[in-house]
Amino acid sequence: MITRIREASQSLTFRIAALLALALLPIGLISVATTFQLLSQADRKAETNLMALTAEAAAPEAAFIRTGIGAANMLASMIPQLRDGGWNCSDQLTNFIEQSDGFSFAGYIALDGTIACASDGQGEDTSSRKIYRDMTDDPRTRITVVRDAMVSRTSVVMIAVPVIEDGLYNGYVIVSLPHGKLFRPLDQLSADRPLDLITYNNDAEVLTSSRGLDDVEPHLPEHYDLADLLYAKEGAFIDQTRDGLLRVFAVIPVVPGQVYALGSWEHSRNDFIEGLSVTSSMLFPVAMWLVCLGVAFFAVQRMVIRPTRNLRARMLQFMRSRRISEPRYEAATPRELRDMEDTWMRLAKNVLHDEAELYDTIHQRTVLLKEVHHRVKNNLQLIVSILNMKVRKARDPEVRSALTDIRQRVMGIARVHQELYETSTAERVHAGELLKAIVGHTVSSVIDDASSIAFEESYDDIVVYPDQAVPLSLAVTELLTNALKHLGAPSEGEKPVLTIHLRREGTDDAEVMICNSLSAHTPEGDAPQGSGLGMALVTAFAHQLEGNATNESTPEQFCSVLRFPVADFDDTDVPSELEWSN
CATH class of the missing domain: 3.30.450.20 (PAS domain)
Incomplete structure (x- = not known):
């Protein structure tokens, strides 16, 4: 018995009640004037408690x-x-x-x-x-x-x-x-709080009910339909049920946007004795009110405000540096605030643990994606080796030329996958970085001496999805191969000029331009001619990018231009599944 009294005396409710009882005893007769305000506060407290209990009851579902x-x-x-x-x-x-x-x-x-x-x-x-x-x-x-x-x-x-x-x-x-x-018996929660609980979906269809699916309608709020109770946040209200009982209702989003829980319990208020009046003079109540104000301020400052400020400071420290510092309790700190401190400590540790698991999952996903690109590149290089053997054994020049073209295209695809696993993240690819590497490999494989040409290149920082990066890289490989094939010196004694640019056009589009100088012996207005397969492939890749490919020629140079839209990235954080009411 003594132990229970000692434990109860450590609670915030007991301490404030004891202090206010001593201070407010002389003016207790005038408390009737504040009855309706207290009743309103009791309603708000009941609603808050019901939201917490509803969330607890709906946790298994x-x-x-x-x-x-x-x-x-x-x-x-x-x-x-x-x-x-x-x-x-x-x-x-x-x-x-x-x-x-x-x-x-x-x-x-x-x-x-x-x-x-x-x-x-x-x-x-x-x-x-x-x-x-x-x-x-x-x-x-x-x-x-x-x-x-x-x-x-x-x-x-x-x-x-x-x-x-x-x-x-x-x-x-x-x-x-x-x-x-699916449903946990409600008597496991609290026998002294008769809670009715139903869950329903975003189509206002009842999923579960503590009273059974056949006995739901009489216990719903009279002035609200379930379609009106699709709250984005927690909410509570007081209403009569459709069978005439006054109850407190609370709505909790169980799965935001999908499933909601509606809990209710009986609405009750403490009865006050009617007919009381106060005959004391004005000075005495004012003096006692000042005393009560001082006592209440001291109690709240010592037992609530100071521990709350300490908790807030530790929360800010965790938010800024992810550092968790152990609480330092004072003798006056109530048990409820100590429990709150302990709960926050567990919450912070869970946050750190979840963040570590998330980073590990992202890392594993990135490693797996890079491994896939690496294996695809190895398989394509094996195909290139087989084609090399076929080229060496082929006697017909046309067959050798066709196999060589196929080999070049397969090598281009292999380079794309090599650069994807070397330069990309799990979901984003820096197009400029990728194209620069592909251009370097392609030019060095075709031209033995890079100093024999005048090479100009520039790349804007454009980020694309891997699904865009693959057709973009293949299209650039085809255009670059064609440009190198028809590269010529504009005049005697000058170096051939190869120009490659990746530019952002406005906010939503990008442009790749590949230009090669034409030989001085090329007839004016004639564009480089070939089988047409490369341009057909480029057109197909452009369609995959939802863009278009065009050619522009002058007597001095021939340019191929590929324009395509850049996909938008959603950089917003994933929202919390729990949204708290104000």
């Missing part, structure tokens, strides 16, 4: 749904590999369901509505299901409830993720979570 979304996205990314492997996937998905705690079904539904690959029910037709029609009309991630699942024949929460291949919708992947495993 949030974890399961996030896990389901992650699993569905993983399976969606595996669909092309499974198809290339002959759809031998039933064993893999069955093992996935058996090893995953809580999932009852996983499968891929093709465009025609049949289950093409699944842990069970493969080959069944789902085209009559609402989820199939919804995904066909608007392919996006959906979280919905199915009372009678086609395969498991149970009530499940279904997560559907579209399969996008080359920018086109190609069916969807579903993962099912049975209601029996």
Whole structure:
């Protein structure tokens, strides 16, 4: 008993209550005037407490749904590999369901509505299901409830993720979570706080309910529909239920933009004795009010403001230097603020751990991408070696010339992959850096003495995606090879001139210009002639870049110009999945 009293005396509530009780006892009779203000504050506190309890109660559903979304996205990314492997996937998905705690079904539904690959029910037709029609009309991630699942024949929460291949919708992947495993009994939270909890999706469809899916309607707020409660942040309000009970409601985004939780508990207020009046003089209440103000200020300053400022300083230190310093408690620091300090310490350590894991994941992804480019380059170099053997054995000059052209193009592709793994990051490529390296390799492979030509080059700092870098590099390789092939001295005694420029045009476009001087013996207005294959390839590469390729010629030089749009990069940070109300 003494231990419990001692622990209670360490709390902020007990200390402020004890100090204010001593200070406010002489003027307690006039507290009735502040009743409505206190009631309003009690309502706000109830709403705040309900938001915290709702978030706690919805945590298991949030974890399961996030896990389901992650699993569905993983399976969606595996669909092309499974198809290339002959759809031998039933064993893999069955093992996935058996090893995953809580999932009852996983499968891929093709465009025609049949289950093409699944842990069970493969080959069944789902085209009559609402989820199939919804995904066909608007392919996006959906979280919905199915009372009678086609395969498991149970009530499940279904997560559907579209399969996008080359920018086109190609069916969807579903993962099912049975209601029996998804919901945690609310009596594990707190027996003295009767909480009703439902979760619903962004289509205002109820997913789970602590009272069961058949008993939801009477317990919803009377003046709000679920479609009105798709809050981006936490929110709370007081309203009557549709069966006439006054309750406090709180809305928590479980998965922002996808799933929300609506919690409610009974609204109650402390009753005050009516009819009390104050007959004291004005001076006494004013004097006591001053005393109370001084006592309250001292209490709050010593027990709240100072520890809060210390916590804020440590937070700022962590934000600026990622350094975590141990707290130094004073004897007057309440238990709640000490718990807050400990919670923040755990949060900061979790942030550092998550950041380290994120950096490690990015590094592994970058290494894997570079390894892929490296292996592709090695394979292409093997093909070049085989072509070299064929060239040496060929007797027909036309065959040797054709094989030599093929060899040059394969070598160009190999150089592209070599430069991609040497110069690129996982998602961005500096086009100027890449083209400069490719130009250097190409010129040195064709011209033995680089001093025999006048070489001019300039490259703006332009960043592109790897999907743009590959056709851009191949197009430049073709244009540069053609320019070197037809490079000539403009007049007797002068060096041939080769010019290469990469420029940004405005804010959204870029231009590559490759010019070669023409021989003085070339008839005026004649452009270099060839088989036309190289220009056809350049035109195809330009279409891949959503750009165009043109030629410009003068009596002194011949220029090829490639213009293409530069893709925008989203540099914004990934938003937090938790958004806090003010």
